[in-house]
Amino acid sequence: MSEIKAITEKIKKFRDERDWKQFHNHKDMALSLMLEAAEVLEHFQWKSVQEVDKHAQECKDEIADELADVAMYLFELSDNLDINLPKAIAQKMEKNSRKYPVEKAKGKHTKYNKL
Amino acid sequence: MSEIKAITEKIKKFRDERDWKQFHNHKDMALSLMLEAAEVLEHFQWKSVQEVDKHAQECKDEIADELADVAMYLFELSDNLDINLPKAIAQKMEKNSRKYPVEKAKGKHTKYNKL
Amino acid sequence: MSEIKAITEKIKKFRDERDWKQFHNHKDMALSLMLEAAEVLEHFQWKSVQEVDKHAQECKDEIADELADVAMYLFELSDNLDINLPKAIAQKMEKNSRKYPVEKAKGKHTKYNKL
Amino acid sequence: MSEIKAITEKIKKFRDERDWKQFHNHKDMALSLMLEAAEVLEHFQWKSVQEVDKHAQECKDEIADELADVAMYLFELSDNLDINLPKAIAQKMEKNSRKYPVEKAKGKHTKYNKL
Numbered sequence: 001m002s003e004i005k006a007i008t009e010k011i012k013k014f015r016d017e018r019d020w021k022q023f024h025n026h027k028d029m030a031l032s033l034m035l036e037a038a039e040v041l042e043h044f045q046w047k048s049v050q051e052v053d054k055h056a057q058e059c060k061d062e063i064a065d066e067l068a069d070v071a072m073y074l075f076e077l078s079d080n081l082d083i084n085l086p087k088a089i090a091q092k093m094e095k096n097s098r099k100y101p102v103e104k105a106k107g108k109h110t111k112y113n114k115l
Numbered sequence: 116m117s118e119i120k121a122i123t124e125k126i127k128k129f130r131d132e133r134d135w136k137q138f139h140n141h142k143d144m145a146l147s148l149m150l151e152a153a154e155v156l157e158h159f160q161w162k163s164v165q166e167v168d169k170h171a172q173e174c175k176d177e178i179a180d181e182l183a184d185v186a187m188y189l190f191e192l193s194d195n196l197d198i199n200l201p202k203a204i205a206q207k208m209e210k211n212s213r214k215y216p217v218e219k220a221k222g223k224h225t226k227y228n229k230l
Numbered sequence: 231m232s233e234i235k236a237i238t239e240k241i242k243k244f245r246d247e248r249d250w251k252q253f254h255n256h257k258d259m260a261l262s263l264m265l266e267a268a269e270v271l272e273h274f275q276w277k278s279v280q281e282v283d284k285h286a287q288e289c290k291d292e293i294a295d296e297l298a299d300v301a302m303y304l305f306e307l308s309d310n311l312d313i314n315l316p317k318a319i320a321q322k323m324e325k326n327s328r329k330y331p332v333e334k335a336k337g338k339h340t341k342y343n344k345l
Numbered sequence: 346m347s348e349i350k351a352i353t354e355k356i357k358k359f360r361d362e363r364d365w366k367q368f369h370n371h372k373d374m375a376l377s378l379m380l381e382a383a384e385v386l387e388h389f390q391w392k393s394v395q396e397v398d399k400h401a402q403e404c405k406d407e408i409a410d411e412l413a414d415v416a417m418y419l420f421e422l423s424d425n426l427d428i429n430l431p432k433a434i435a436q437k438m439e440k441n442s443r444k445y446p447v448e449k450a451k452g453k454h455t456k457y458n459k460l
Binding site for chain 2: 003011022038040044049069078
Binding site for chain 4: 232233234237240241244247248249250252253255256257260261263264267268270271273274277279282283286290293294295297298299300301302304307308311312313315316318319321322323325326327330332335336337339
């Protein structure tokens with residue numbers, strides 16, 4: 001079994017032992033994914049580049065917890081939607097390489113539709 | 116190499132070929148993670164439970180693309196922060212099992228501090 | 231002076247007494263606006279329609295605090311950007327009435343580009 | 346009638362002419378408030394302080410539209426929840442002045458619980 005699949009199975013076991021599937025409709029899962037991403041971002045609010053780097057080292061464990069929360073909602077939601085996440089990533093990277101060809105995109109953060 | 120590590124290496128190769136590391140500071144990465152999560156959620160805005168399910172099937176490929184975007188920022192940001200994501204998930208699940216013991220949390224969506 | 235302008239002046243006085251303008255760049259202001267909107271949304275996470283209504287009544291003061299936070303960032307950011315918010319709202323409503331004509335949009339939550 | 350109240354009445358008239366109240370439950374309203382805040386933030390993604398300022402001037406009308414969207418959801422949601430927004434702001438500013446006394450908070454972006 002792939003690593004992501006194995007982690008997803010553990011997440012679903014945790015969920016099902018608590019009978020939480022009833023709450024995990026796609027809308028609330030997507031909403032929760034976003035709220036957890038907000039908690040990651042909150043770590044860097046108001047901070048300069050230097051303060052961000054310092055904070056990232058000092059609060060590594062707390063940030064790791066927030067990233068784990070994002071990952072758990074992401075893996076379970078993908079599974080609930082019957083989406084193969086590694087395959088979806090491979091396909092999106094393929095698209096991105098066409099939208100952002102190296103010669104055009106190098107050194108720029110311009111969106112593809114304005115390149 | 117683990118699956119997540121292998122995907123992360125591909126993401127970093129894509130980034131470095133375009134010389135984008137200069138833009139990928141932790142704050143903008145966290146901000147982008149959140150904006151991609153918003154694009155997932157937008158799929159379900161205003162929709163009833165029935166409409167959500169129908170839309171999830173009809174627009175599976177578009178949603179897969181958005182989840183892939185979330186995953187790519189998540190994997191790269193974790194790597195940039197020197198955080199081992201599978202290990203972070205295992206540790207968070209361990210914490211969660213203490214915060215949400217089966218007998219207390221079963222069938223409830225109450226937050227741990229109000230259980 | 232208009233009501234929104236008067237509130238905005240109080241917010242700026244509060245900010246300037248604390249010498250916080252230096253942190254209130256547009257990016258961090260927009261980021262904070264979003265984080266406060268997340269705190270409003272968190273009140274409704276995992277809740278059914280019935281639970282949402284019950285919670286909205288029971289926690290009215292807490293939700294009012296979160297909405298006030300959104301308002302304060304919104305009013306100050308608009309002012310910092312030299313945007314007249316009441317005028318911007320009037321112009322957007324004018325646009326929306328063209329994008330969503332009553333006869334086409336009535337009773338539907340379809341986005342204008344799919345109407 | 347106060348300015349915010351008058352704007353809110355126009356928003357509700359627009360909504361009711363389209364029979365949209367049925368979709369405007371608190372959860373979807375809060376979700377939409379957040380998605381609109383995301384669209385404001387997206388304007389500043391990947392940009393340096395200098396680029397942010399330049400973009401804010403060049404795309405003032407587009408940003409004004411996004412801020413108007415945030416304002417419209419904020420004003421209507423507050424009204425739907427029977428929350429008087431100007432009063433809520435006044436009360437929150439009163440709380441904030443206790444949480445962030447000038448002598449302690451001046452020139453710092455530290456959160457009140459760590460001051």
